[in-house]
Amino acid sequence: xxxxxxxxxxxxxxxxxxxxxxxxxxxxxxxWYFLMSDAFTFGAFLIAYGTVRFSTNGWxxxxxxxxxxxxxxxxxxxxxxxxxxxxxxxxxxxxxLAVQAGHHMDKKGVVKYLIWTIIGGxxxxxxxxxxxxxxxxxxxxxxxxxxxxxxxxxATTNFTNFFFTITGFHGFHVFSGVIINIIMLIxxxxxxxxxxxxxxxxxxxGLYWHFVDLVWVFVFTMFYLV
Amino acid sequence: xEHNAAQMAENHGGGTKEVIRVTIILSVxxxxxxxxxxxxxxxxxxxxxxxxxxxxxxxxxxKAFYIVAYFMHLKHELKNxxxxxxxxxxxxxxxxxxxxWDGNSYKNLRNTYDRHxxxxxxxxxxxxxxxxxxxxxxxxxxxxxx
Numbered sequence: 001x002x003x004x005x006x007x008x009x010x011x012x013x014x015x016x017x018x019x020x021x022x023x024x025x026x027x028x029x030x031x032w033y034f035l036m037s038d039a040f041t042f043g044a045f046l047i048a049y050g051t052v053r054f055s056t057n058g059w060x061x062x063x064x065x066x067x068x069x070x071x072x073x074x075x076x077x078x079x080x081x082x083x084x085x086x087x088x089x090x091x092x093x094x095x096x097l098a099v100q101a102g103h104h105m106d107k108k109g110v111v112k113y114l115i116w117t118i119i120g121g122x123x124x125x126x127x128x129x130x131x132x133x134x135x136x137x138x139x140x141x142x143x144x145x146x147x148x149x150x151x152x153x154x155a156t157t158n159f160t161n162f163f164f165t166i167t168g169f170h171g172f173h174v175f176s177g178v179i180i181n182i183i184m185l186i187x188x189x190x191x192x193x194x195x196x197x198x199x200x201x202x203x204x205x206g207l208y209w210h211f212v213d214l215v216w217v218f219v220f221t222m223f224y225l226v
Numbered sequence: 227x228e229h230n231a232a233q234m235a236e237n238h239g240g241g242t243k244e245v246i247r248v249t250i251i252l253s254v255x256x257x258x259x260x261x262x263x264x265x266x267x268x269x270x271x272x273x274x275x276x277x278x279x280x281x282x283x284x285x286x287x288x289k290a291f292y293i294v295a296y297f298m299h300l301k302h303e304l305k306n307x308x309x310x311x312x313x314x315x316x317x318x319x320x321x322x323x324x325x326x327w328d329g330n331s332y333k334n335l336r337n338t339y340d341r342h343x344x345x346x347x348x349x350x351x352x353x354x355x356x357x358x359x360x361x362x363x364x365x366x367x368x369x370x371x372x
Contacts, residue, residue, distance in 0.1 A: 014304075022304055022307035032311055033310075036311055036314060047322055047325050047326075048325075050326050050329070051329035055333045082260055086256070095297075153351065206298075218290070225260075225282050226279040
């Protein structure tokens with residue numbers, strides 16, 4: 001791939017006018033740059049979390065904090081978050097399939113896979129709502145941390161503050177992604193893209209949705225695994 | 227990938243086969259991450275635990291690569307366009323190194339020069355039971371921070 005790309009940039013005069021130098025639609029390029037800026041926002045949050053964690057002597061054990069599963073009670077570390085992770089991965093896959101169906105002008109396929117993606121996003125939000133409610137019930141919230149450090153010493157509220165802020169910000173992205181996907185579904189059903197002759201809008205919504213999944217990869221690792 | 231530019235605009239990237247392949251890779255990496263996560267539950271901090279956590283971080287980067295390269299199709303864009311996105315993200319290398327280094331240094335300085343802080347941090351509290359009985363409660367009482 002790299003060889004064809006370099007061969008192309010020397011043979012084809014991309015910057016002589018008459019063609020799009022990046023060979024990408026304007027809206028899609030701007031979506032990429034928006035996502036890049038969003039990556040810095042999330043990066044700043046996660047690095048702030050890391051810095052505070054590095055500057056603190058003790059930290060709560062995530063396997064003690066996140067160990068409940070609805071209907072099963074507690075004592076299941078990592079189980080619920082595994083479910084949430086797989087829900088988001090699968091919804092990302094169905095989004096790719098929706099984009100591909102769009103490439104083939106397959107309206108039925110786009111509708112089907114968009115609906116699955118929306119269901120996945122809603123399921124993830126439901127899981128997060130349950131987890132937040134459960135933690136809140138245990139006394140955890142912004143400014144309140146009932147969990148002691150791993151070494152048994154008293155913990156500060158940094159742990160819960162960062163957890164609720166970062167997962168909340170990510171959850172808000174999932175929520176807006178679901179809204180965007182619902183709008184895409186309505187537009188598809190109204191034949192907007194069919195009349196336009198292409199489904200490139202689905203691609204941009206897809207980029208946003210994959211970014212949400214990408215951020216979860218980092219949030220999931222930083223809060224639950226390490 | 228014998229596409230020319232015109233074809234690339236129309237149809238970039240592999241088909242359903244590639245999607246299935248990447249889905250399997252992502253799932254397998256996630257399962258390995260979770261297995262490693264389970265393996266270190268309840269273990270007191272040690273070099274081994276740090277190494278396992280490091281491997282989890284490497285696997286995380288691999289997952290991020292597969293999502294961005296294949297699901298977001300960045301691998302199939304023009305090189306110049308890829309560079310406008312990837313090069314600015316290199317700032318993260320400095321960003322992460324500098325801040326974590328600073329955080330660690332602050333902790334060490336405080337433990338060295340602020341005895342009160344260090345003592346406060348070694349006081350154990352009564353463990354509050356949250357909705358559960360005893361699970362994998364690890365007696366790590368001999369471990370007092372670093």
